[in-house]
Amino acid sequence: MEPGFWQARWETKQIGFHEGKPNAYLVKHLDRLGLAPGARIFLPLCGKTRDIAYLLGQGFAVAGAELSRIAVEELFAELEVVPEITAAGDLLRFSAPGLDIFQGDIFALEAETLGPVDAVYDRAALIALPPDMRPSYAAHVTAITGAVPQLVVTIVYDQSLVGGPPFSVPAVAVHALHDAGYRVTHLDAVTRPDALKGQWEATEEVHLLERR
Numbered sequence: 001m002e003p004g005f006w007q008a009r010w011e012t013k014q015i016g017f018h019e020g021k022p023n024a025y026l027v028k029h030l031d032r033l034g035l036a037p038g039a040r041i042f043l044p045l046c047g048k049t050r051d052i053a054y055l056l057g058q059g060f061a062v063a064g065a066e067l068s069r070i071a072v073e074e075l076f077a078e079l080e081v082v083p084e085i086t087a088a089g090d091l092l093r094f095s096a097p098g099l100d101i102f103q104g105d106i107f108a109l110e111a112e113t114l115g116p117v118d119a120v121y122d123r124a125a126l127i128a129l130p131p132d133m134r135p136s137y138a139a140h141v142t143a144i145t146g147a148v149p150q151l152v153v154t155i156v157y158d159q160s161l162v163g164g165p166p167f168s169v170p171a172v173a174v175h176a177l178h179d180a181g182y183r184v185t186h187l188d189a190v191t192r193p194d195a196l197k198g199q200w201e202a203t204e205e206v207h208l209l210e211r212r
């Protein structure tokens with residue numbers, strides 16, 4: 001999607017993707033990442049997800065990348081934390097103890113700026129992107145994180161019924177993106193009649209990616 005699409009979503013508060021509570025699959029499967037206490041987890045396309053508060057509460061450090069300054073400012077406001085804001089390459093870094101959010105285009109975020117991370121948690125990030133953007137997104141996230149383990153939450157539905165985002169990303173597409181670099185393990189699949197925008201049947205799937 002064009003950046004303007006997402007900026008408009010945040011400006012007009014069309015953020016139906018925002019859950020307002022920790023994601024159930026993150027809570028259920030976080031331990032599969034095998035992280036040590038204090039590990040640093042990267043959330044690409046993080047929005048203002050409450051998963052960040054959850055991970056901080058579990059004793060992890062968090063890094064995120066988010067295009068919208070509105071989202072980042074709302075994230076910190078809801079955390080009741082005042083960030084320090086500094087330049088970080090072509091992006092801005094909003095920081096607080098244990099937390100760095102890089103505001104800007106994730107494709108402009110470099111590994112040196114991000115710093116070391118121990119895992120990636122992708123919820124509503126890969127599925128936010130149309131098919132033609134996914135290979136470069138997947139390669140970029142792998143490149144800037146050093147192919148650490150990833151927990152990836154996707155949604156699968158009949159794309160002919162309705163357009164994205166979120167886009168349907170079946171397991172075969174996850175394999176096509178990642179088989180060369182990762183062993184892909186399917187952790188979960190839950191089908192609900194209203195899982196897509198409260199109106200359409202869809203299956204939420206969870207994949208664990210571990211470096212080959």
Ligand SMILES: C[S@@+](CC[C@H](N)C(=O)[O-])C[C@H]1O[C@@H](n2cnc3c(N)ncnc32)[C@H](O)[C@@H]1O
Nearest residue numbers: 006017045046047049066067105106123124128
């Ligand atoms: C579907 S939302 C998901 C947000 C979050 N992961 C969640 O679970 O609530 C996708 C987010 O990606 C952000 N985004 C889209 N393109 C981006 C880009 N190129 N760089 C950084 N963030 C981007 C949007 O502003 C939006 O907040």
